[in-house]
Amino acid sequence: MSHLTPPQPPDTEAPSKAPPAQAGPGGDVGRRRSHPPLARGVTVGTTVLAAALLLGALALPNRLDLLTPPAFLRIPVEGIVLAAVLLVLPGRPRRVTAVLAGVMLGVLTLLKCLDMGFYSVLQRPFDLVLDWILVDDAADYVRESFGRTSEVLAIAGALLLVVAVPALTVLATVRLADRMARRRPPAGRTTLALAVAWVTCTIFGLQVGGAPVASTLGAQLVAERVRAVRAGLADARVFEAEAAVDAFARTPPDRLLTGLRGKDVLFTFVESYGRTAIEDPAMARQVGAVLTEGTASLKAAGFDARSGWLRSPVIGAGSWMCHATLLSGLWINNQQRYRHLVSGDRMTLNKYFRKTGAWRTVGVVPGVRRAWPEAGFFGLDRSYDSTHLGYRGPYFSWSPVPDQFTLEAFERLELGRRNRRPMMAEIVLASSHQPWAPLPRMIGWQDLGDGSVFGPIRRAGKDPAEVWKDTESVRTEYRVSVEYSLRSLIGFMGRYADANTVLVFLGDHQPRPEVVAGSPRRDVPITIVAHDPKVLDRVAGWGWTPGLKPAGDAPIWAMNQFRDRFLKAFGPRY
Missing domain, CATH: 3.40.720.10 (Alkaline Phosphatase, subunit A)
Structure with missing residues (x-):
């Protein structure tokens, strides 16, 4: 009598092992399987919002009088270049680049907002070297003109912008970078099409609202600020030389204002x-x-x-x-x-x-x-x-x-x-x-x-x-x-x-x-007013x-x- 166990038929009732669901940028896989239309809507919606935010930040003018709907009908070359760079970079470098680009874009947006305020009052842009002290004077002016409550609200609003704007531009840039990496072929074709459109608009000088469709506003703004910073740093030496010249410094007191x-x-x-x-x-x-x-x-x-x-x-x-x-x-x-x-x-x-x-x-x-x-x-x-x-x-x-x-x-x-x-x-x-x-x-x-x-x-x-x-x-x-x-x-x-x-x-x-x-x-x-005709x-x-x-x-x-x-x-x- 044999003590060998006879072979058993396969258990067709036993459950098969499936890999665990994993979360991705668009949300939990299980939720996407349960609610595919909702998940796709969220994914598409957040991506579109991120793209709109970045496009708006790049196209945003730095003067209130230029803040019109046609101002945002632009093709910013900076966005095309950034998209191309993100497409060719691998995982970690791409993510780091997206974060840095988001921070820079946020800072540039804040600078544009400062420019709007300075153009509105002083008819000139904000000077990164010379104007920081005027921010404190602006707070004093708001308090003395409109009250302490208005000053507190203005400062709170400014601090909120300083934190929120770079945070939002970073999140938006990272979001787009991830989506582009997942869909490289269509993202590459879209970037190429935008580059061709930008070059075409440049060649033919196409404009909308009196400004070129092919925009280089961000690059121009950065270049102007670099020149302004250099000029501001050099101005101290220029002023010192000017102040050293005084035609009346050695005039005797009895020969002054006679x-x-x-x-x-x-x-x-x-x-x-x-x-x-x-x-x-x-x-x-x-x-x-x-x-x-x-x-x-x-x-x-x-x-x-x-x-x-x-x-x-x-x-x-x-x-x-x-x-x-x-x-x-x-x-x-x-x-x-x-x-x-x-x-x-x-x-x-x-x-x-x-x-x-x-x-x-x-x-x-x-x-x-x-x-x-x-x-x-x-x-x-x-x-x-x-x-x-x-x-x-x-x-x-x-x-x-x-x-x-x-x-x-x-x-x-x-x-x-x-x-x-x-x-x-x-x-x-x-x-x-x-x-x-x-x-x-x-x-x-x-x-x-x-x-x-x-x-x-x-x-x-x-x-x-x-x-x-x-x-x-x-x-x-x-x-x-x-x-x-x-x-x-x-x-x-x-x-x-x-x-x-x-x-x-x-x-x-x-x-x-x-x-x-x-x-x-x-x-x-x-005007000079005097009683003595002399x-x-x-x-x-x-x-x-x-x-x-x-x-x-x-x-x-x-x-x-x-x-x-x-x-x-x-x-x-x-």
Whole structure:
């Protein structure tokens, strides 16, 4: 009897072993088998969204006025090159390249957003070397104009963009890289077709919306930034050489400003008072009327005036750079130059007045709310900021103190003092600073008191958020603010100036692009007002226009040229 086990028939009921389901980029395989239409929809949808995000980021312009639907009907060459590179790379290098490309594209997108903001205010792109400090100034401006809550929301939104934009572009690039690797043949044919289309559009110069269909915007932007960074780094050396030249540095004190001895000389900057306020058809009649009436009223009081134009180093913002340009005789058009200037020993107009020993130098800067160490550099014996003018009234948006009160406080604190020396004063009028709402209005000089009288005027003023919904409203309120500043200054001269008062007043820069309506002009008016005819005789050769309003064809000087021309005109006559 055999003890061998007989063979058994195969067990047809035993389950067969299958490989475990694995997850892929499109989701779990099991789910895809259970819901194939849904899985395909998710896969296709995320891929299309990723492609649209990358295409949008590459085609996104860096100026708000170019942000139109046709701007996105472009074929960006950078996308074609990136797709070709990802197609030929193997697994890990492809993934690393996709991540790096996504980060770079995210940073480029953020840079475009910064450019949009800078073009909107300053009519120029963001400078990667020189402009970082202005980001902090922008936060201060939002807080002082719209409140602390708006500042917090703006900062939170900016931080969210800084994190979210690169994260999204990285995820989108990695997603497309993986899908292209899984479907190389169709991805390769699509990339080739796009390359042929790009070359064809380039050859025939095809355009849409006034711009080429074959786009190289990203590459151009990077190249421009590289050149700008190099120029910014080299500019420090250029500025150092410029600052070393001063034609009056060795002039003896007794030969400086001899034509103004015994006079009170008031250099007054009117915020955002630009050529647009005088020549734009929507403003010329009203502002011109103020200047014409002012010329007549001052003439009746024994004053005469001459007016011309200066070309400002900036537009839209950056008043401190304009002040520094006029007073130092150096072209200060970026923050790096300003910092180098105030950390050096360059002689300013203030310092030259003080050097003579014949003048006390004073600064009235109501826009300053914190420590201002630059007062020492500019050569001011005494400086009054917004907290030292005796003002107890409300803020008017960005401007802490209405111009009329600022000028009355200057009279009370300095100009009206008895038994004093002649004075050289630098005065900044800030009521015409954006956002131009709410605005103060003229009241009786005798009613100013401590400024509390402005409370009802402030409460009845316009909401800046409402004004800024409409460009024409912005332009109107800008005009009204300039009229107020000019009326304040003309009224001050009529009330407090005497035979020994000399006023030099000017705009610092043109207002924002919304107000100048696309004009590239950077000119600002400048006027000299004097009672003594000998003062204006000194500038007779300048060719300036009689009165407070410069003619359209009056001479235009670069603002940094004024210091030396002024010192020469009022120096010794041979």
